Amino acid sequence: MITLITFPETFGEFAASPFCTKAAYLLQMSGQPWKREDTLDPRPFKYGKLPAIRLASGDLICDSENIRVHLEALGADFFKGLSADDRACARAFTVMAEEHMYFHQVLDRWANDEIFKILQIEFFSMIPTLLRGFVTGKLRKSLLHGMNAQGLGRFTPEERLARLEGDLQAISARLSTRPFLFGNTPGAADASVAAMLGGMRASPVETLQSKRVGSDTALMDYVNRMETTVAIR
Ligand SMILES: N[C@@H](CCC(=O)N[C@@H](CS)C(=O)NCC(=O)O)C(=O)O
Missing domain, CATH: 1.20.1050.10 (Glutathione S-transferase Yfyf (Class Pi); Chain A, domain 2)
Incomplete structure (x- = not known):
């Protein structure tokens, strides 16, 4: 199971950061099982920013575009049928x-x-x-x-x-x-x-x-x- 490390829900949205919400959309569209883990502290992560995902192996992938690329490597197609x-x-x-x-x-x-x-x-x-x-x-x-x-x-x-x-x-x-x-x-x-x-x-x-x-x-x-x-x- 993939864990999405994200800022908590804020002002009615999935997360304080639109990049965390984007990553959640990508995970959900990819069909991979995932869960969220909330934190308010992005400092421990590679770029000092969120989102990040933790794989079952424990490896971390930071940055929503890197997350997209990883999900595509697992078979997701976020541009299906596009010219x-x-x-x-x-x-x-x-x-x-x-x-x-x-x-x-x-x-x-x-x-x-x-x-x-x-x-x-x-x-x-x-x-x-x-x-x-x-x-x-x-x-x-x-x-x-x-x-x-x-x-x-x-x-x-x-x-x-x-x-x-x-x-x-x-x-x-x-x-x-x-x-x-x-x-x-x-x-x-x-x-x-x-x-x-x-x-x-x-x-x-x-x-x-x-x-x-x-x-x-x-x-x-x-x-x-x-x-x-x-x-x-
Ligand atoms: N290019 C990054 C941008 C992520 C980003 O800017 N995250 C902000 C929140 S919207 C953040 O974690 N900021 C914390 C900080 O800079 O201390 C991505 O696509 O994931």
Whole structure:
């Protein structure tokens, strides 16, 4: 049995991290038996991030893309029936979700003072109260520094929303004629995109982003369809 090491359920989603939700979707679609093991501490793992999977042998595979490659080596096909064109497009949607939309989600949570206060309790309650403010403040500073270097961190929430709009419209365009991004069955791109949209709607405080995504019926129907079709909990 494969064990998915994941952040716990947060704000109604499978995990605090869309990459953990993605990995759960991939595991479930692969048909391999798996179970979840929750942790709030990613530091022991190879990249200091989650998700990771532990194989029956005890070996660990870290990073959701490495997990996908491993499951494919076991026989899973997350691109079944796709033309070379569609595969190329699926790759682009995956990267759009993971390397662009994700940073919007990070900023929506970590740059917002009100949400940050909630994150301090939700994710870091194991740190003694006296130390918690210091540790989480340092973490937040380093994260926002990274987002500033990446560039999106320099945008206002309104500018970020305007930049995200193109991604949301690209997803909506695909879904206007099919239930999943590449047809009637979900695949690798859906695992990334639906997980990311789910993360965006899951905000403990309404933001411009959570309102835009959460009130988009077509996008929310898609996330719910994914959750029902690929039952990860
Ligand atoms: N490329 C990685 C990204 C994983 C990732 O960014 N995980 C974040 C949560 S969304 C994490 O574990 N962050 C903890 C940290 O940086 O300390 C994947 O696909 O698995």
